[in-house]
Amino acid sequence: MNIKSAPTSYAYGSNTAGNQRTKRELIEKSLAHLDALEPWLAEFKQEELDHLEKSLAGSGGCSDLNENWVGTKNPEVMKHFPPRLIVGAAGAEREIHVWEDDPRVKVELIEVDCDYAYSAPTGLFNVQVPHLALKVGQGYGVGST
Numbered sequence: 654m655n656i657k658s659a660p661t662s663y664a665y666g667s668n669t670a671g672n673q674r675t676k677r678e679l680i681e682k683s684l685a686h687l688d689a690l691e692p693w694l695a696e697f698k699q700e701e702l703d704h705l706e707k708s709l710a711g712s713g714g715c716s717d718l719n720e721n722w723v724g725t726k727n728p729e730v731m732k733h734f735p736p737r738l739i740v741g742a743a744g745a746e747r748e749i750h751v752w753e754d755d756p757r758v759k760v761e762l763i764e765v766d767c768d769y770a771y772s773a774p775t776g777l778f779n780v781q782v783p784h785l786a787l788k789v790g791q792g793y794g795v796g797s798t
Contacts, residue, residue, distance in 0.1 A: 701733065702732060705734040715736055718736060724780075731774050738770070739769060739770045740768075741767060742767065744766035744767065746763050747763070750762045770782075
């Protein structure tokens with residue numbers, strides 16, 4: 654991408670032309686770095702989608718994804734892997750193991766029953782939690798799609 658001019662409204666100080674040149678150079682450097690990263694990012698995205706397809710077929714790490722994920726039926730949901738979880742209300746705690754290897758440290762592993770769902774983001778909101786507000790600008794508020 655070729656940058657032809659920088660905005661003049663952001664130039665401060667007496668050396669306006671120098672400030673514009675510096676900003677233009679920084680933007681061009683940033684775009685060059687982005688161009689260098691794009692092949693690597695495309696490879697990573699393809700690997701992620703391959704893992705997703707395996708899981709949807711039932712042979713990946715998340716074999717229940719096909720039955721329990723809204724993203725298989727909704728085209729607006731961003732496809733991502735591994736699936737992110739939305740953890741809901743916690744139930745009763747049950748202690749599984751206690752290790753006491755050191756008198757100063759006690760390590761406990763506790764199992765907690767929780768409701769959960771696979772996350773289904775669209776970019777504005779999450780289909781799995783429609784009761785939460787849309788992301789509008791910098792914060793969250795009521796909006797419409």
